[in-house]
Amino acid sequence: MATEPKTELLRGTLDMLILKIVALGPNHGYAIAQRLRQISKEFFTVHQGSLYPALYRLEDRGWLSAKWRDTNTGREAKFYDLTSKGRKQLETEIFDWEQLSNAVALILKAAE
Amino acid sequence: MSWLRRLFHKSRSECQLDKELSFHLEQQIADYIAAGSSPEEACRRARQEFGGIERVKEEVRDTQWETFLESLARDFRYALRSLRKDRRFSLVAIFALALGIGASTIVFSVVYNVFFRALPYKAYNRSVIVSIRDLDAVAGGKVRKYFSPEEIRAIREQNHVFEEVIAYSRMRPTYDDGKSVRFFSFGAVVTPNTFDYLGVPPLLGRTISRGDGRPDAPLVFVMNYRLWQREFGGDPEILGRTFVLNGKPTTLIGIMPPQFNALGANFWLPATPDYPGLELMGRLKPGINVQTAGAELDAIAHHTHKANPGGIFPEDKFAIVPETLLDSLIGTFKKTLYVLLAAVLLLLLIACSNVANLLLARATAREREIAMRATLGATRGRLIRQLLVESFIVAAVASLAGCGLAYFGLKAVVALIPAGTLPEETAIRMNAPVLFLALGMSILTTVLCSLAPALHAIRGDIQPRLAGTGKGVGGSLRHGKLRAGLVVSEVALSIVLLISAGLLMRGFLILTRADLGFDPRNVLYFVLNLPPTYNTNLAGSLQRKNALTRQLLERMRALPGVTSVAEMAADPPPLQYELTDTIIPGKPHANPWETQLEMCSDGYFQTLGLPLLRGRLFSEEDVSAARDVMVVNEAFSRQYFPNEDPLGHKVRLDIFDKPYFAAVAPHDAYFEIVGIVRDFKTSVQDSPSWQLVPQAFVPYSVAGFNWRVFMARTSVDPNSLVKNMGQEVRALDPGVQISTSGTLESALTEFYRGPQFELAVLGAFAFIGLALVIIGIFSVMAYTVSLQTHEIGIRMALGAQQTNILWHVLLNGFRLVAGGIVIGVCVGFALTRFLASQISGVSATDPSTFGFVITVVVLVGLAACLFPARRAAAVEPLIALRYE
Numbered sequence: 001m002a003t004e005p006k007t008e009l010l011r012g013t014l015d016m017l018i019l020k021i022v023a024l025g026p027n028h029g030y031a032i033a034q035r036l037r038q039i040s041k042e043f044f045t046v047h048q049g050s051l052y053p054a055l056y057r058l059e060d061r062g063w064l065s066a067k068w069r070d071t072n073t074g075r076e077a078k079f080y081d082l083t084s085k086g087r088k089q090l091e092t093e094i095f096d097w098e099q100l101s102n103a104v105a106l107i108l109k110a111a112e
Numbered sequence: 113m114s115w116l117r118r119l120f121h122k123s124r125s126e127c128q129l130d131k132e133l134s135f136h137l138e139q140q141i142a143d144y145i146a147a148g149s150s151p152e153e154a155c156r157r158a159r160q161e162f163g164g165i166e167r168v169k170e171e172v173r174d175t176q177w178e179t180f181l182e183s184l185a186r187d188f189r190y191a192l193r194s195l196r197k198d199r200r201f202s203l204v205a206i207f208a209l210a211l212g213i214g215a216s217t218i219v220f221s222v223v224y225n226v227f228f229r230a231l232p233y234k235a236y237n238r239s240v241i242v243s244i245r246d247l248d249a250v251a252g253g254k255v256r257k258y259f260s261p262e263e264i265r266a267i268r269e270q271n272h273v274f275e276e277v278i279a280y281s282r283m284r285p286t287y288d289d290g291k292s293v294r295f296f297s298f299g300a301v302v303t304p305n306t307f308d309y310l311g312v313p314p315l316l317g318r319t320i321s322r323g324d325g326r327p328d329a330p331l332v333f334v335m336n337y338r339l340w341q342r343e344f345g346g347d348p349e350i351l352g353r354t355f356v357l358n359g360k361p362t363t364l365i366g367i368m369p370p371q372f373n374a375l376g377a378n379f380w381l382p383a384t385p386d387y388p389g390l391e392l393m394g395r396l397k398p399g400i401n402v403q404t405a406g407a408e409l410d411a412i413a414h415h416t417h418k419a420n421p422g423g424i425f426p427e428d429k430f431a432i433v434p435e436t437l438l439d440s441l442i443g444t445f446k447k448t449l450y451v452l453l454a455a456v457l458l459l460l461l462i463a464c465s466n467v468a469n470l471l472l473a474r475a476t477a478r479e480r481e482i483a484m485r486a487t488l489g490a491t492r493g494r495l496i497r498q499l500l501v502e503s504f505i506v507a508a509v510a511s512l513a514g515c516g517l518a519y520f521g522l523k524a525v526v527a528l529i530p531a532g533t534l535p536e537e538t539a540i541r542m543n544a545p546v547l548f549l550a551l552g553m554s555i556l557t558t559v560l561c562s563l564a565p566a567l568h569a570i571r572g573d574i575q576p577r578l579a580g581t582g583k584g585v586g587g588s589l590r591h592g593k594l595r596a597g598l599v600v601s602e603v604a605l606s607i608v609l610l611i612s613a614g615l616l617m618r619g620f621l622i623l624t625r626a627d628l629g630f631d632p633r634n635v636l637y638f639v640l641n642l643p644p645t646y647n648t649n650l651a652g653s654l655q656r657k658n659a660l661t662r663q664l665l666e667r668m669r670a671l672p673g674v675t676s677v678a679e680m681a682a683d684p685p686p687l688q689y690e691l692t693d694t695i696i697p698g699k700p701h702a703n704p705w706e707t708q709l710e711m712c713s714d715g716y717f718q719t720l721g722l723p724l725l726r727g728r729l730f731s732e733e734d735v736s737a738a739r740d741v742m743v744v745n746e747a748f749s750r751q752y753f754p755n756e757d758p759l760g761h762k763v764r765l766d767i768f769d770k771p772y773f774a775a776v777a778p779h780d781a782y783f784e785i786v787g788i789v790r791d792f793k794t795s796v797q798d799s800p801s802w803q804l805v806p807q808a809f810v811p812y813s814v815a816g817f818n819w820r821v822f823m824a825r826t827s828v829d830p831n832s833l834v835k836n837m838g839q840e841v842r843a844l845d846p847g848v849q850i851s852t853s854g855t856l857e858s859a860l861t862e863f864y865r866g867p868q869f870e871l872a873v874l875g876a877f878a879f880i881g882l883a884l885v886i887i888g889i890f891s892v893m894a895y896t897v898s899l900q901t902h903e904i905g906i907r908m909a910l911g912a913q914q915t916n917i918l919w920h921v922l923l924n925g926f927r928l929v930a931g932g933i934v935i936g937v938c939v940g941f942a943l944t945r946f947l948a949s950q951i952s953g954v955s956a957t958d959p960s961t962f963g964f965v966i967t968v969v970v971l972v973g974l975a976a977c978l979f980p981a982r983r984a985a986a987v988e989p990l991i992a993l994r995y996e
Binding site: 028029033052057078 | 175
């Protein structure tokens with residue numbers, strides 16, 4: 001149960017993770033948070049205070065599109081979907097992340 | 113901050129956010145319940161974890177704000193880049209707007225300060241000065257400003273229109289500073305309620321109050337700031353000191369703050385209740401207008417006149433003339449200001465048309481770029497915001513530049529305003545309201561001008577735009593009519609401005625180049641201020657004055673460098689004279705026959721350089737003996753003796769028989785005409801023009817008015833002899849002083865300053881307007897040509913010659929200029945009549961001025977169209993066709 005340090009690095013990472021989750025399938029805010037928690041095996045528990053601002057930002061940048069739809073509970077919820085711009089952005093971010101983690105791994109290995 | 117937002121009605125996005133977060137919370141609770149918790153437990157846990165909906169909402173809101181600022185900053189950067197790339201547009205637009213804003217700020221500042229902030233006195237716009245017009249006198253009548261104590265009492269007690277009434281009179285007392293007696297500065301006696309009436313608190317000490325007006329009260333006076341600084345070095349110790357004014361010890365009780373110059377005086381004393389002649393000023397009760405007041409005062413005056421005939425109100429037929437204080441101080445300047453206001457509005461319109469045109473052209477050229485951005489996902493709102501940010505930057509920079517221009521320009525304009533046009537208390541400054549108006553105007557115009565093309569660019573189909581738009585046939589035509597209309601109106605407005613300036617210029621040239629009929633070069637003049645010993649009421653005063661004059665003329669003549677001397681009664685030519693009715697026996701007339709009267713010495717004609725045409729001038733003996741002889745000018749002879757020789761006829765001048773001249777003029781005197789001199793031009797009050805009127809000259813010794821004006825023609829620089837003149841005067845009588853002096857040429861220059869000011873400002877506006885129009889035509893045509901490159905390429909490929917292209921583009925452009933000229937001339941025709949009062953000697957529809965202006969604009973318009981046309985003709989067809 002890791003807390004969420006609100007560092008810039010993690011904010012960017014959170015964006016990337018949200019994009020990935022939405023890429024798996026359109027969903028509303030609560031479901032996104034749940035999936036994030038489940039798939040990361042309880043590592044990432046996103047607080048609403050970070051989740052919704054992030055969703056708003058991503059929508060504003062044009063990477064996510066939002067639509068109000070009915071859920072099976074009968075209530076209406078705001079569903080987020082990935083746009084083509086968002087898809088491209090996700091690819092870029094994944095690529096950058098892989099570069100970064102490779103480089104870090106190299107450094108850590110060499111220190112021995 | 114959130115409490116503030118909570119105050120406002122929840123916006124739609126707020127509601128949605130609410131809904132979204134509530135949904136989340138409910139889902140959370142549902143999951144907990146599904147996992148086995150009780151509903152209350154689930155609720156509690158969920159809420160706790162959620163941390164408060166409001167806080168989450170606030171986080172989202174903060175992000176919204178951040179994102180908004182981010183995107184705004186991005187818009188700014190993009191706008192700056194875009195403007196830098198299209199330098200021609202940016203610079204021209206900023207330049208045009210800055211000029212328009214600068215010029216209008218200057219004029220608005222002047223107008224604002226003159227109309228609304230002219231004087232620092234309480235409710236001065238309700239102050240009215242009252243005078244009496246003698247309806248019997250000629251040419252609009254003689255106006256009397258001084259009222260006797262009985263008249264003042266009658267008006268004060270019987271009127272219902274004034275809130276308060278004050279009375280005052282300017283005077284110049286002697287000042288005994290222990291070492292010598294000399295004339296002090298110009299002051300005024302005022303009724304004790306005056307300072308309350310004016311409502312300005314003193315800087316030091318106190319002001320005159322009711323107690324100081326009692327007959328037994330000690331003598332006191334109040335000084336103004338300038339006199340205090342100039343004569344006493346601003347020393348606060350002089351407060352409470354006693355000064356011997358007019359031989360009586362008077363205590364200084366107060367000093368007024370700077371810019372307080374009430375009633376044109378530098379210091380004020382309380383008037384005794386029976387002071388012989390005071391000017392009247394009253395403050396109207398709210399809601400009463402000037403005409404009503406005038407009517408009631410007139411009724412009071414006539415009633416009082418009937419009650420004691422032959423007493424006060426010496427005029428037989430008279431009318432009370434009320435005038436607002438403001439009008440009396442700046443009356444003629446108001447007309448000038450209206451003209452300038454109209455001119456600057458024209459200039460502003462030209463600048464705005466210019467900018468609008470440029471924005472339209474630019475919008476068309478950017479259609480493709482905008483369409484692309486729309487496809488890439490920019491919303492309508494974003495695009496509009498982007499364009500608005502651009503316009504805002506242009507407007508902001510232009511406003512700053514304009515304000516800077518206005519600051520310096522205002523100083524220049526204020527320096528040009530002739531002295532005496534505005535009351536001293538009026539300070540022309542840039543005020544906050546004017547600045548805000550200017551800024552608001554500029555931002556409004558730019559935003560409006562850019563909104564239309566922005567909206568137009570956004571709507572409609574995107575597809576056709578993406579496929580090489582703006583460059584084809586369609587592109588140059590889009591907004592074509594609007595652009596053409598703007599160019600035409602710009603040219604028309606500029607023509608109106610140019611014609612106005614041209615007419616003023618011609619009028620001014622006629623005024624200043626006129627042959628005045630006398631030689632104003634190297635003539636010195638000075639006005640003598642005679643002390644109370646020469647008062648007209650005292651016995652023997654006439655003889656004393658004549659003796660003084662004779663002796664002074666002799667002494668002046670004896671000075672080296674003086675070629676001839678003269679004395680006269682009026683301020684130096686070409687200014688006003690007394691107007692009198694002329695009675696010629698055997699020629700009765702119903703309407704008054706006007707003659708300008710001048711009382712002068714024998715040297716007058718020689719000093720001015722007036723040649724004698726027939727008969728003789730009066731000689732020194734005529735003057736010493738005060739003989740009733742008269743010299744007339746040609747106009748007199750032409751008008752009153754059309755078919756006969758005036759020499760030898762005897763003429764009576766009615767003005768000498770008026771009651772107010774009773775003590776100082778000969779009664780029922782008939783003057784024999786002995787000579788005719790050539791005409792010379794004089795001016796009439798309030799009008800910058802020359803007139804030729806009948807004039808009569810009689811020896812000064814026949815009548816004694818209080819002032820005497822002396823002239824000397826010199827062979828050296830006249831200014832160098834002023835001091836010597838002063839010495840001669842003092843040598844004769846130390847009580848007599850020179851009050852003003854100068855040369856005829858300087859007097860003329862002062863006279864020209866009024867029309868010169870108007871001409872300078874209007875000319876500047878016209879010039880700027882023309883420059884803007886040239887730039888506008890040039891830019892728009894250049895844009896059009898660059899948009900039409902493709903089309904031109906096709907034409908050339910199809911066989912059109914270079915010259916054909918040249919003519920085609922040239923004609924297209926010139927068509928607009930021609931249209932503008934036609935409209936401008938028609939409008940100018942209709943409007944120049946408003947200038948008629950400002951110009952003299954030239955009609956408001958003077959054809960040569962119109963013709964000249966049209967020629968200039970045609971040439972200039974051709975030049976502006978020529979360069980882009982040449983560029984069009986130089987297009988290489990292959991490059992143009994490939995240019996996509």
